[in-house]
Amino acid sequence: MAEYSAFSLLKNALTGNKDWKPAWRKPDPKASYDVIVIGGGGHGLSTAYYLAKEHGITNVAVLEKGWLGSGNVGRNTTAVRSNYLLPANTRFYEHSMKLWENLSHDLNYNVMFSQRGCLNLAHTPGQFDDLARRGNAMRHLGVDAELMTTAEIKRLVPAIDVSGSARFPIVGGLMQRRAGTARHDAVAWGYARGADRRGVDIVENCEVTGFLRDGDRITGVSTTRGEIRAKKVALAVAGSTGRVMQLAGIDTMPIESHVLQAFVSESLKPIIDTILTFGMGHFYISQSDKGGLVYGGDLDGYNSYAQRGSLPIVDEVMSEMLALFPGLARVRMLRSWGGVCDMSMDGSPIITTGPLPGMYLNCGWCYGGFKATPASGWCFAWTIAKDEPHEFNAPFTLDRFYRGLVVDDKGQGATPRLH
Amino acid sequence: MLITCPYCGPRDVIEFTYQGDGNRERPQPASQNLDAWNAYVYDRLNPAGDHNEIWQHSGGCRAHLRVVRNTLTHEISSTAFARGDHKSAARHKAGGKS
Numbered sequence: 001m002a003e004y005s006a007f008s009l010l011k012n013a014l015t016g017n018k019d020w021k022p023a024w025r026k027p028d029p030k031a032s033y034d035v036i037v038i039g040g041g042g043h044g045l046s047t048a049y050y051l052a053k054e055h056g057i058t059n060v061a062v063l064e065k066g067w068l069g070s071g072n073v074g075r076n077t078t079a080v081r082s083n084y085l086l087p088a089n090t091r092f093y094e095h096s097m098k099l100w101e102n103l104s105h106d107l108n109y110n111v112m113f114s115q116r117g118c119l120n121l122a123h124t125p126g127q128f129d130d131l132a133r134r135g136n137a138m139r140h141l142g143v144d145a146e147l148m149t150t151a152e153i154k155r156l157v158p159a160i161d162v163s164g165s166a167r168f169p170i171v172g173g174l175m176q177r178r179a180g181t182a183r184h185d186a187v188a189w190g191y192a193r194g195a196d197r198r199g200v201d202i203v204e205n206c207e208v209t210g211f212l213r214d215g216d217r218i219t220g221v222s223t224t225r226g227e228i229r230a231k232k233v234a235l236a237v238a239g240s241t242g243r244v245m246q247l248a249g250i251d252t253m254p255i256e257s258h259v260l261q262a263f264v265s266e267s268l269k270p271i272i273d274t275i276l277t278f279g280m281g282h283f284y285i286s287q288s289d290k291g292g293l294v295y296g297g298d299l300d301g302y303n304s305y306a307q308r309g310s311l312p313i314v315d316e317v318m319s320e321m322l323a324l325f326p327g328l329a330r331v332r333m334l335r336s337w338g339g340v341c342d343m344s345m346d347g348s349p350i351i352t353t354g355p356l357p358g359m360y361l362n363c364g365w366c367y368g369g370f371k372a373t374p375a376s377g378w379c380f381a382w383t384i385a386k387d388e389p390h391e392f393n394a395p396f397t398l399d400r401f402y403r404g405l406v407v408d409d410k411g412q413g414a415t416p417r418l419h
Numbered sequence: 420m421l422i423t424c425p426y427c428g429p430r431d432v433i434e435f436t437y438q439g440d441g442n443r444e445r446p447q448p449a450s451q452n453l454d455a456w457n458a459y460v461y462d463r464l465n466p467a468g469d470h471n472e473i474w475q476h477s478g479g480c481r482a483h484l485r486v487v488r489n490t491l492t493h494e495i496s497s498t499a500f501a502r503g504d505h506k507s508a509a510r511h512k513a514g515g516k517s
Binding site for chain 2: 240242243246251252253254255256257301302303304305306310312345401402414415416417
């Protein structure tokens with residue numbers, strides 16, 4: 001398969017772009033594999049990639065119900081950051097950040113990772129203190145963080161309203177400079193190509209309809225394209241976790257599926273060259289390389305498997321945007337869409353062996369799954385290959401809820417709609 | 420989305436507060452059955468389809484409602500007062516009227 005390089009671009013440009021080969025094959029599923037990964041989104045594909053690359057396990061199939069990357073990997077707002085408070089989260093997401101920093105090179109695929117920074121705004125002195133505490137916790141673990149004054153924020157984002165007469169005056173912010181954005185589709189495609197060229201079969205339009213079992217042990221899956229056996233079956237199905245677990249006879253999980261909306265405006269000239277988050281509500285915004293403002297807010301707030309959102313949240317998100325940027329009042333919204341998020345009971349993910357023998361589980365990403373894509377796959381591949389977690393995902397067990405070991409960064413309790 | 424409050428009639432969803440899975444059963448307050456408490460606090464049914472859930476008409480009559488809503492289409496097939504229903508009475512504040 002062709003390496004992508006300046007030379008190959010030039011060569012193909014001169015020959016009419018006729019010689020490009022597909023980035024991955026479209027194989028029919030074999031009768032059995034060493035590992036089946038259910039879910040051809042970012043996490044499933046990165047899991048397959050790291051299984052092959054780090055652990056030499058290449059007899060792997062990734063089964064995708066729809067087309068590759070049709071779920072949340074193509075529906076998020078592409079933010080990548082590691083600005084958490086609790087050490088378990090900070091270590092995991094910082095590992096992800098380090099993988100991001102070398103990802104384009106590693107995959108030989110430009111994921112357009114742009115470290116433009118992520119700035120959390122504070123609107124009260126108490127909130128500013130809280131950001132300082134989080135920043136200190138980050139720096140303590142070697143992650144970059146710096147407090148910014150209102151004047152520095154105004155210099156960085158001139159369009160923002162920092163006047164004392166704003167509805168929620170800004171008193172400062174916490175900046176992580178290494179945070180940024182990436183091209184989400186390219187992440188899925190890059191991992192797919194990387195896994196495929198190492199021998200992984202990516203099988204699209206192949207819905208899992210049940211599990212093959214030998215007693216308690218999972219020995220494979222039945223799919224719309226026939227039965228496929230495997231020594232190990234790994235789930236990376238995000239918002240569909242509840243549904244797929246029900247196929248395995250597990251009716252309840254510490255997870256609720258909620259819909260999260262995202263929005264993009266018409267293209268503007270450069271106006272926001274960082275990721276901004278509002279502190280007096282739930283709102284975040286960045287600007288894509290194409291010029292569109294990419295932004296979002298809260299979950300709709302009730303269980304949903306519909307990949308579309310409701311209007312009250314649209315209203316709320318727009319009003320939050322205008323509270324920060326009154327000057328954007330006449331900008332037109334181009335598109336909005338929704339993705340189904342697997343909201344866990346403490347806002348942190350689950351990457352673990354089990355809960356049934358032969359099964360491996362990766363879920364509970366809430367609305368933070370995109371930034372985790374590299375580390376999620378990396379840790380999940382480790383867990384599948386070695387039948388034990390890596391130290392980075394050891395805190396993210398399924399039974400932590402029942403043992404008093406929750407990892408609740410926001411301190412919100414078992415109320416998924418508020419994480 | 421409109422929710423038909425049995426007392427107030429059809430009202431916009433923004434008047435309501437979602438209180439989640441209505442299938443959970445709260446153990447008796449004195450219970451020391453850890454499994455039952457864990458299941459009550461953390462386990463959710465989360466179906467793709469009809470979902471039995473509790474809402475409060477917090478921007479209206481403040482009644483707690485038991486609603487059956489389809490999580491794929493948002494179609495609501497039944498709405499009733501949750502009062503008198505001991506499973507959902509668990510969600511009332513201690514000492515509150517039901």
